[in-house]
Amino acid sequence: MKCFLVLLGLLIALPVSAAQLTLELDHASKTWQTEDLLKHPQAQTVQIVDDVSYKRTMTYQAVPLAVLLPGLTAESHLQAVALDGFAAELTAAPLLQQHGARAWLAVEDPAQPWPALADGKPSAGPFYLVWTDPQAGHISPEQWPFQIARIKQLKTVAERFPALLPDPKLAADDPINQGFVLFQKNCLACHRLNGAGDAQVGPDLNIPYSPTEYFGGDFLKRYIRDPQSVRHWPQAKMPAFTASVLPDDELELLVGYLKHMAKRKQQP
Known part of the structure; x- marks a missing residue:
């Protein structure tokens, strides 16, 4: 011993x-x-x-x-x-x-x-x-x-994962495409969408449901701002996205992209 x-x-x-x-x-x-x-x-x-x-x-x-x-x-x-x-x-x-x-x-x-x-x-x-x-x-x-x-x-995210792309009819500077850029920057490191992406940390943000479909009112924005204030559990990994990191106008664009993609579901 x-x-x-x-x-x-x-x-x-x-x-x-x-x-x-x-x-x-x-x-x-x-x-x-x-x-x-x-x-x-x-x-x-x-x-x-x-x-x-x-x-x-x-x-x-x-x-x-x-x-x-x-x-x-x-x-x-x-x-x-x-x-x-x-x-x-x-x-x-x-x-x-x-x-x-x-x-x-x-x-x-x-x-x-x-x-x-x-x-x-x-x-x-x-x-x-x-x-x-x-x-x-x-x-x-x-x-x-x-x-x-x-x-x-x-290659770029758009080239590797076409399932993430918004409607191609939209203009390059459309708010939905601006939201797509923010999604790549802030979300894709942890989440997939339509099964597309390389991350293995968080859930898919479109399959089977988009968070825009099950978060009512402004709760999705509140969740992004401070996940633990909406649902708390010790193993949670998602950080809080404060206004200094993701300003209100950018948060609106990001949620707009997710709402748009909720209508463009593709099974993995």
């Missing part, structure tokens, strides 16, 4: 293990090890005020994400895939910015592990996409994927 307790104590004392991040770009693929990223010549200490995941100021060792994405243009499209199936769709333009809202890949040092996200949960590591000055770029919570395992370049 004594030997067992000693062994258990050693296991508990072990630091977080190193990890690897796979980058799959059209023209090149590379796997980065934790140690290599921590020693990257452009790695530096960054302070994140009001961190989206930790809800407080955090300090990380991080690398500007743009330097890890050689050859990409503003029109490129990426997907960050997390260990839990969260799949954030990311346009490259904001990721490549050198000023204003700037994207960083925070790297968890096994010798100095980050705190747990909540009781009984792991940290945001091993890799976490964080932003300095996010307000300058209107960055949403879904653009802060954590526990990242892979970042890959893909």
Whole structure:
């Protein structure tokens, strides 16, 4: 028994293990090890005020994400895939910015592990996409994927998932199409719609029913603003989309897209 307790104590004392991040770009693929990223010549200490995941100021060792994405243009499209199936769709333009809202890949040092996200949960590591000055770029919570395992370049959402598209007769600047853009930015990382999408976290938002069909009055908007205020359960993962992240006019556009798609159901 004594030997067992000693062994258990050693296991508990072990630091977080190193990890690897796979980058799959059209023209090149590379796997980065934790140690290599921590020693990257452009790695530096960054302070994140009001961190989206930790809800407080955090300090990380991080690398500007743009330097890890050689050859990409503003029109490129990426997907960050997390260990839990969260799949954030990311346009490259904001990721490549050198000023204003700037994207960083925070790297968890096994010798100095980050705190747990909540009781009984792991940290945001091993890799976490964080932003300095996010307000300058209107960055949403879904653009802060954590526990990242892979970042890959893909075709756009519209090209990969035609079942998500609004009526093609609508003008490009129609409010419904504007809502579709907001859906990609704020919802597609966790949800599918008409069975289309890569996320495996939340339910489908159209099959068998759209939330616009079972949330009466303004309850859907209230739910998006603060999910726990409408229905509360400890395992809930959906974040609150405050007006600073999703202004009222954008929330209206997003709900308009969902209402439109409720009439365009397609079985997976």
